[in-house]
Amino acid sequence: QVQLVESGGGLVQAGGSLRLSCVASGRTSSTYNMGWFRQAPGKEREFVAAVPWSSDVTYVAGSVKGRFTISRDNAKNTLYLQMNSLKPEDTAVYYCAADLKPVRYDSNRWDYWGQGTQVTVSS
Secondary structure: OEEEEEEOOEEEEOOOOEEEEEEEEEOOHHHOEEEEEEEOOOOOOEEEEEEOOOOOOOEEOOOOOOOEEEEEEOOOOEEEEEEOOOOHHHOEEEEEEEEOOOOOOOHHHOOEEOOOEEEEEEO
16 A cells, blocks of 8 residues: 655646645555646546656656656655646646556556645636
8 A cells, every 4th residue: 555645736826836746655655656647627637747666767748748847756755746837727636646557647547646736827
């Protein structure tokens, strides 16, 4: 079992920045692939970014590429999402996810989830 706790969400104006954090705890949490998803009201949960536990390769959705950066600190069991140049369409609840399986864009393939943190971008 892995427990995930997100933080860092809030209200920001368009063009602003936020950094989300996700602290993982539990059994060998540093060996899990980790990722960020988001869900806006009335929409399905969508992939944002992911990073394998043992690689520097990152996967980033086209809609946020060049604006969002995912990173992890395995020593601290923490995942980050640096979000710059935020847009109103980035408004959503952001979820941290973890899984032992290879990275997938389908949220149904991830086993562990945090409770989510709200990000609201005003125009």
